């Protein structure tokens with residue numbers, strides 16, 4: 673039971689853990705993690721973040737590595753309800769922001785149906801974290817006046833996206849979960865009008881000590897990525913802002 677702290681019993685906090693660096697947690701997220709009775713956390717929650725939890729807190733790994741879902745989504749939804757009904761204060765911890773490609777909405781819908789109170793704590797989403805730590809702004813008056821976050825996750829072997837809109841010039845497009853579909857993404861962006869020399873980058877493990885930025889173009893990215901053997905979690909960023917990495921990089925060692 674919730675005897676150690678001031679958190680309400682029987683309530684769930686859906687918390688964004690940011691892209692990896694524990695220093696990118698919000699003050700509220702850090703406080704909740706340190707006080708919760710139970711934490712249900714995902715694969716992408718950065719190293720060191722779970723160390724903030726109470727020694728006696730219940731820790732449940734919910735997984736969700738690409739193609740290796742440890743707990744099915746329904747089981748996660750029900751688990752949150754069960755833990756709250758036990759009278760625990762529950763932190764549901766997700767990488768990045770829980771409402772950006774995080775299925776946070778689905779989990780909250782189950783809580784609403786079950787009458788469980790909740791709060792949402794936003795986190796630094798991977799695109800913002802990777803761009804900051806890789807040294808390129810996602811918008812810039814000389815390069816991009818708009819910004820799109822899109823999922824590159826393959827459904828039935830295809831990436832079914834609005835390619836004409838994504839291939840418009842003067843914007844930055846960030847593909848989450850796109851590494852497995854990089855060939856298709858680059859081909860479609862070129863087929864829909866972007867020059868093959870358009871700058872494109874992949875950032876792996878953004879904001880962590882192991883961060884890697886690979887600079888290429890739409891024409892060369894698939895080959896460069898295969899050569900570098902870069903695996904998820906990684907983002908693909910398309911647009912001329914990535915060219916600023918060489919000038920503005922402050923985090924990655926050359």
Ligand SMILES: C[S@@+](CC[C@H](N)C(=O)[O-])C[C@H]1O[C@@H](n2cnc3c(N)ncnc32)[C@H](O)[C@@H]1O
Pocket residue numbers: 691692716766767768769770771772773774796797798799802847848849850875876877878879880904905906907
């Ligand atoms: C299921 S989505 C979750 C996104 C998360 N809710 C967010 O707001 O960042 C997982 C994808 O986010 C991206 N991602 C998350 N953390 C990352 C990181 N530290 N570096 C690079 N990409 C990351 C990768 O594309 C990964 O496949």
